[in-house]
């Protein structure tokens with residue numbers, strides 16, 4: 001179940017004196033969607049390029065599907081979309097994939113299957129230049145799928161897409177995952193990783209600062225309550241949740257650091273105290289908060 005597909009050990013890349021990737025040790029397990037998360041320039045693309053054997057590490061090592069990056073045992077079973085695929089604008093999406101299929105020995109059936117899986121079958125014969133940004137990006141994923149790879153490496157797959165394109169790309173990635181493909185994607189969007197990834201590696205200034213499940217780094221949830229009168233609501237909340245677990249936050253709402261299962265007890269107590277309950281919902285720490293917290297703690 002927990003088979004490791006990608007493992008790196010103190011992977012490092014220096015450009016002159018600049019350390020682009022600094023001793024990154026991460027693991028990607030079979031079947032998961034792994035999010036490699038970090039701001040621009042953090043070292044995500046450089047790491048992915050090392051995993052694909054496109055550049056050599058300065059030190060440290062990596063294994064992809066049990067092989068050194070770039071070795072046939074790794075490349076033949078890995079598909080990648082990195083820094084925008086180079087497609088011929090005047091050829092159709094299908095012909096572009098055919099060109100690539102010829103290059104890596106894939107069949108016409110594989111081209112059909114790839115178009116189908118990225119939902120471009122009906123537009124497959126239209127010229128690439130007529131595609132929307134989202135379709136171009138999906139064709140890029142289609143190209144990565146040609147050899148039916150076990151591992152897909154996608155560098156910022158939703159970059160440059162409009163909201164509808166983002167939704168389609170996320171759906172596609174989840175669909176690929178549901179069919180058993182392991183996906184390693186990079187993103188600078190915390191909400192994105194939160195929406196589609198099982199585990200996440202957070203990278204900042206070349207260093208991996210944490211690696212865990214999205215749920216783990218998000219932490220426990222708390223409750224947001226809006227009720228009036230506010231002073232009554234606060235008193236009730238402090239009684240039910242404990243003095244330190246209830247606080248007034250901006251906009252007159254209350255934040256209660258309790259498990260979400262406490263919601264019925266809170267509502268009941270508020271109603272009994274004659275307070276009007278306007279809103280109650282779980283308040284989860286966003287990945288943005290967590291990222292900020294981790295990076296600032298590290299930098300201090």
Ligand SMILES: Nc1ncnc2c1ncn2[C@@H]1O[C@H](COP(=O)(O)OP(=O)(O)OP(=O)(O)O)[C@@H](O)[C@H]1O
Nearest residue numbers: 015018020038039040041042043044045046047188
């Ligand atoms: N070929 C290169 N020569 C010199 N410096 C490089 C080279 N490639 C990357 N870098 C530097 O290494 C650092 C990491 O770059 P990288 O592209 O890996 O970051 P990233 O996390 O993918 O960010 P982005 O999302 O902006 O691409 C940056 O400071 C970048 O300028």
